[in-house]
Amino acid sequence: MQSTFDPAADKAEPTLAREGTIWMCGACGKTGKDRDVMGDTSCRTWAVLVEENSIVRDETGRAISASAVNDPVAELTW
Ligand SMILES: [Zn+2]
Numbered sequence: 001m002q003s004t005f006d007p008a009a010d011k012a013e014p015t016l017a018r019e020g021t022i023w024m025c026g027a028c029g030k031t032g033k034d035r036d037v038m039g040d041t042s043c044r045t046w047a048v049l050v051e052e053n054s055i056v057r058d059e060t061g062r063a064i065s066a067s068a069v070n071d072p073v074a075e076l077t078w
Contacts, residue, residue, distance in 0.1 A: 021069050023047045024055070026076060029063035031055070048076060 015035045017023050023035045025043035032038025035047045054067035065077040 017049060020052050021049050022052045022055070024050045024063060024066055024076065031063060050076065 017033050017035070022031050022033060023038055024031045024047065025039055026046040026048050027042055028039070030039045030043050032043075032047075035044055038044065038047065049069040050066040051069060054065075055063050056065045058064050068076060
């Protein structure tokens with residue numbers, strides 16, 4: 001008998017970022033707590049969950065780098 005268990009389906013990312021994390025658009029750097037309402041369609045497509053306190057911003061407030069939650073070694077930079 002074949003197993004129908006699909007680990008990927010079980011771990012579907014919730015759209016609301018949990019405490020200490022935030023969604024960030026990998027294309028433009030826009031951030032939001034709820035992936036469903038942040039930015040435009042491309043922002044939601046490129047959204048990556050990042051550690052909120054890892055976000056580095058430039059003097060205009062624009063996010064320039066952050067660490068991804070699911071991949072601590074990955075450094076996102078813009
Ligand atoms: Zn964006």
